[in-house]
Amino acid sequence: MLKYILRRLASSLLVLWVATIGVFLMVAFSGDPLFTLKMNPTTPPKTILIREHQLFLDRPLPWRYWHWFDGLLHGNLGLDMSNVPVRPQLFEHMSVTLRMVVLAFFLAVVIAVSLGVLAALRRGGIIDRGITFATFFFLATPVFVTGLFLKFYVAIPLDKYFGHQVLSTSGAVSPYASGSFIHRLPDYFAHMTLPTITLILATFSSWTIYQRSSILETMNLDHVMLARSKGIKPRRVLMRHILRNALIPVTTVLALDFAGLLGGAVITETVYSWNGLGRWFLQGANNQDLNITLAYLLFTATLVILFNLLADIAYGILDPRIRYR
Amino acid sequence: MSILRKKGRNGERIETQWSIAMRRFRKDKMAMTGIAVFLFILIVALIQTTVDPTGWKTLSTDFYQSPSWHHPFGTSDTGLDLFSACLKGALQDLIVALIVSSMSMVIGTAVGAIAGYFGGLLDATLMRFVDLLLVVPLLTILIVMSNLFQNASNSPLLIALLIGFLSWTYISRLVRAEFLALRERPFVEASIALGASSWRVITRHLIPNAIGTIMVNTTLTVSGAILLESTLSYLGLGIVPPAVSLGMLVQEGQGAATTSPWQFLFPAGLLLTIVLCVFAIGDGMQTAFDPRNARRKK
Numbered sequence: 133m134l135k136y137i138l139r140r141l142a143s144s145l146l147v148l149w150v151a152t153i154g155v156f157l158m159v160a161f162s163g164d165p166l167f168t169l170k171m172n173p174t175t176p177p178k179t180i181l182i183r184e185h186q187l188f189l190d191r192p193l194p195w196r197y198w199h200w201f202d203g204l205l206h207g208n209l210g211l212d213m214s215n216v217p218v219r220p221q222l223f224e225h226m227s228v229t230l231r232m233v234v235l236a237f238f239l240a241v242v243i244a245v246s247l248g249v250l251a252a253l254r255r256g257g258i259i260d261r262g263i264t265f266a267t268f269f270f271l272a273t274p275v276f277v278t279g280l281f282l283k284f285y286v287a288i289p290l291d292k293y294f295g296h297q298v299l300s301t302s303g304a305v306s307p308y309a310s311g312s313f314i315h316r317l318p319d320y321f322a323h324m325t326l327p328t329i330t331l332i333l334a335t336f337s338s339w340t341i342y343q344r345s346s347i348l349e350t351m352n353l354d355h356v357m358l359a360r361s362k363g364i365k366p367r368r369v370l371m372r373h374i375l376r377n378a379l380i381p382v383t384t385v386l387a388l389d390f391a392g393l394l395g396g397a398v399i400t401e402t403v404y405s406w407n408g409l410g411r412w413f414l415q416g417a418n419n420q421d422l423n424i425t426l427a428y429l430l431f432t433a434t435l436v437i438l439f440n441l442l443a444d445i446a447y448g449i450l451d452p453r454i455r456y457r
Numbered sequence: 458m459s460i461l462r463k464k465g466r467n468g469e470r471i472e473t474q475w476s477i478a479m480r481r482f483r484k485d486k487m488a489m490t491g492i493a494v495f496l497f498i499l500i501v502a503l504i505q506t507t508v509d510p511t512g513w514k515t516l517s518t519d520f521y522q523s524p525s526w527h528h529p530f531g532t533s534d535t536g537l538d539l540f541s542a543c544l545k546g547a548l549q550d551l552i553v554a555l556i557v558s559s560m561s562m563v564i565g566t567a568v569g570a571i572a573g574y575f576g577g578l579l580d581a582t583l584m585r586f587v588d589l590l591l592v593v594p595l596l597t598i599l600i601v602m603s604n605l606f607q608n609a610s611n612s613p614l615l616i617a618l619l620i621g622f623l624s625w626t627y628i629s630r631l632v633r634a635e636f637l638a639l640r641e642r643p644f645v646e647a648s649i650a651l652g653a654s655s656w657r658v659i660t661r662h663l664i665p666n667a668i669g670t671i672m673v674n675t676t677l678t679v680s681g682a683i684l685l686e687s688t689l690s691y692l693g694l695g696i697v698p699p700a701v702s703l704g705m706l707v708q709e710g711q712g713a714a715t716t717s718p719w720q721f722l723f724p725a726g727l728l729l730t731i732v733l734c735v736f737a738i739g740d741g742m743q744t745a746f747d748p749r750n751a752r753r754k755k
Contacts, residue, residue: 163604
């Protein structure tokens with residue numbers, strides 16, 4: 133097992149290194165950071181030259197990559213366009229985004245697995261059809277439509293009805309919140325509810341569909357039939373013989389979709405004005421701020437690769453045959 | 458095309474994978490409803506844009522009108538007739554989706570076919586490249602790349618090409634997997650023994666056998682492309698004025714969602730309806746081509 137994990141880890145690190153090159157090239161070719169400055173006819177040519185020198189734009193591409201990569205290895209992500217270090221900004225926004233994404237991920241997994249099992253067990257019935265329709269509906273709804281709908285037609289009427297803010301529609305925390313963590317808990321709750329629900333609705337559908345068909349496939353396998361005919365209780369058959377096997381393909385899908393969840397977070401943060409990584413990245417990309425864009429892309433790439441690695445390891449634990457391939 | 462319909466020696470029809478699947482597809486109520494609604498929207502949009510070609514960009518003095526006979530979807534705060542704008546936007550989205558899905562189909566099939574058929578180093582290189590593309594979420598790549606044409610006048614075409622160049626990875630993986638299994642089959646060996654070239658084996662024998670996978674996933678790419686493009690347009694990074702798209706209209710209407718809800722609900726509802734229709738069609742095709750492995754089991 134250890135050998136298997138080490139082998140996967142080594143290849144993940146290699147992919148990550150290649151990804152740094154790919155990401156760097158993409159950002160380098162995606163536009164000119166000094167575009168607005170150059171478009172302004174009153175900018176003295178000397179300013180442009182100085183800015184180019186400060187941002188290393190006058191150096192060759194390999195040198196710039198190496199400079200950035202070397203900084204990266206020392207934990208330094210460089211400065212943004214206004215000469216503020218990127219690393220503290222990344223960590224500050226990360227805590228905001230992860231609060232939403234991690235909670236939404238776990239809740240969505242629980243919901244998807246339970247709904248998938250329920251739909252498969254009641255196959256063809258009214259519950260199954262209801263769940264199938266709901267998954268299709270939410271799969272077809274763009275994240276921003278779900279978010280805006282909840283914001284304008286759930287939160288605002290609710291707040292009006294109660295006469296005070298029950299669910300907040302903008303920001304991750306209220307600016308006046310003070311006191312200890314316990315005191316601020318209702319405030320966190322008011323701000324987190326809607327964005328988390330939005331993210332869950334955006335992600336649970338495809339997992340539910342997948343979980344359902346995975347259960348249906350496993351249900352008809354010989355070992356399940358044997359377990360049933362031995363007289364094992366249906367509940368135990370479901371938990372030990374069906375679910376355990378049916379979860380194997382689902383774990384991979386979950387890991388691969390984590391990337392999509394981060395994409396969804398960009399939209400959710402925009403809709404609910406959360407000052408998280410997504411909005412930080414959007415602004416950075418709009419300003420062609422190289423180091424901010426690079427830091428965000430590297431962050432997502434690292435998470436995606438990490439989750440793939442975890443899925444591979446989980447796969448190895450759940451299905452021992454895979455380890456020896 | 459030989460893939461679609463084959464005539465026997467005496468002119469009688471021979472059942473192909475395609476004709477069997479299409480017969481099954483026609484019996485699928487959900488898919489047929491999807492096609493009907495989709496065609497209805499498409500025809501209304503085409504009629505509206507031919508009858509009133511400039512309606513979607515003409516600002517009248519009827520500000521903030523709620524839906525009426527004259528303005529079925531109401532008007533915006535600038536006096537834009539939302540019926541014309543939404544339908545023009547829908548048409549624009551569909552054109553983008555069409556370009557994206559054709560590109561994904563062609564590139565995805567080509568890459569998947571080459572990787573799956575020839576295998577070896579070529580396969581490894583192509584698939585590692587695909588893996589690399591999947592490391593960063595597509596939406597994120599698009600946000601970065603959209604900088605390239607922020608001030609371009611033909612944003613719909615550029616955004617379509619960009620999404621098209623990036624979204625073939627899924628099809629290519631599936632086609633590769635299909636080819637890996639197909640190339641071991643005896644009929645492939647037989648045609649190679651008869652002297653068929655690789656090109657002929659791929660185009661005449663393997664692609665027709667993988668047509669189900671290709672068609673189903675091309676349809677799913679259509680809905681994916683609409684969702685991606687409208688999200689980008691919502692962020693102001695995809696289709697930008699002077700062109701119009703549903704995502705853009707949702708973005709413009711969101712501020713008025715509580716005071717004049719039609720400004721938000723109609724573009725959002727139309728977008729949702731179109732994607733739902735495409736999903737229903739794609740799912741129907743999946744069931745038709747591969748009843749054993751359908752997502753929606755009968």
